[in-house]
C-alpha cells in the first residue's frame with residue numbers, strides 16, 4: 001500500500017536497514033577523545049568541560065551554560081533552580097517525552113496538562129491562558145489551583161521534534177500569572193525562534209545530547225541561563241555543592257553529582273563544530289520530504305512554524321487516520337525502514353493518569369495520526385570547521 005513512500009525513503013537513505021536517527025561523526029571526535037584519554041582527565045573535571053560550556057553559550061547566546069550528565073538531570077536542576085518545591089504543580093504538555101514529567105516528579109511536584117498547538121506541536125499559549133483563567137487564582141504574586149489548592153509554580157513548554165513552541169507568548173502568560181518558565185529544549189539544539197536560540201527565552205532552558213539527538217556527547221545535557229549568577233550557582237549545586245577550601249572537603253548544601261565527564265564533553269566539542277553542517281544536511285532532507293509529501297494524498301508533512309527555524313531533529317507526517325498510521329508503521333518497520341508513532345500521551349501513563357488536564361484535543365489528534373520518519377544525517381562526508 002505504501003510502496004511509493006518506502007521507495008522514496010530508500011532513495012534518501014539507501015537499501016539496508018534505515019534507522020530513525022543515528023549519530024554522525026565527521027569532525028574532530030577521535031582527535032579530542034585521544035587528547036582526553038592521553039591527559040587522563042576523563043572524568044568530571046577537565047578542559048573540555050569548560051570549553052563545551054563556553055562554546056554552547058556562545059552558539060546559543062546564553063549568558064552561561066552548565067553541563068549535566070543528561071537532559072533529564074538538566075531539567076530536574078532547571079525546575080529546582082526555578083523554585084519548584086514538593087507539593088507544587090507544574091504546567092506542561094501531554095505530548096512530550098516522559099523525561100519532562102519525570103523531572104517534574106523528581107522535585108515532588110505534579111504535572112498539569114495543557115494542550116499543544118497544531119502548528120508547532122508545542123504548548124499552546126492560548127490554551128495555557130484559558131486553563132489558568134478558569135482554574136487558577138492569583139494572590140500575593142502566587143498562582144494557586146482553585147480545585148487542588150496547590151501552588152502552580154512553573155510552566156514547561158517543549159520544542160517538539162525541534163520545532164520551536166510560541167515561547168514569546170508563553171513567556172508573557174507566565175509573567176502575568178507569576179509562573180517560572182522552564183524550556184525543555186532537549187530536542188531543539190540549533191533551533192531558532194525569531195532568530196533567537198530555543199532554550200534562551202526562559203530563566204532556565206535544558207538541552208539534551210543523548211545519542212539520538214541532533215548532536216551527541218554519548219549521554220549529556222546542558223542548562224542555559226540568561227542570568228550568569230544563577231548559572232554560577234547551578235555549577236555549584238551540580239558539583240556536590242563543594243566549597244573551594246584547598247584540599248578540604250567542605251560542602252554548604254545538598255548538592256548533586258550531575259556534572260558531565262570530560263570525555264563526554266570532548267565528544268561534544270567536536271560535535272558542536274559540525275552542528276551547522278549537520279543542520280544544513282537535515283534541512284535538505286526535510287525539504288525533500290516536504291516536496292515529496294506535498295503530492296501524496298493522505299499525508300501532511302509537519303513543517304517548521306512561521307517565524308521559526310527548526311533543526312528538523314525528527315521529520316514527521318500526519319496521516320489521515322489512526323488506522324492509516326498503524327498500517328504505515330507496520331509496513332515501513334516490516335521492511336526495515338524505521339518509523340515511529342508519537343509518544344503515548346503523558347496523561348495515559350499510569351503514574352500521570354490522575355493529573356489534572358485541560359482540553360487536550362490537539363494532542364489527542366496528533367498522537368493518533370503522527371509518524372516520525374528517518375531523519376539522520378545523509379551525507380557520508382562533511383567538512384566541519386575547527
Ligand SMILES: *Cc1c(COP(=O)(O)O)cnc(C)c1O
Pocket residue numbers: 070071072073075096097099100158184186187208209210219220221
Ligand atoms: C531527550 C529528551 C529529554 C531528556 O534527555 P536525556 O538526555 O535522554 O535525559 C527530555 N525531554 C525531551 C522532550 C527529550 O526529547
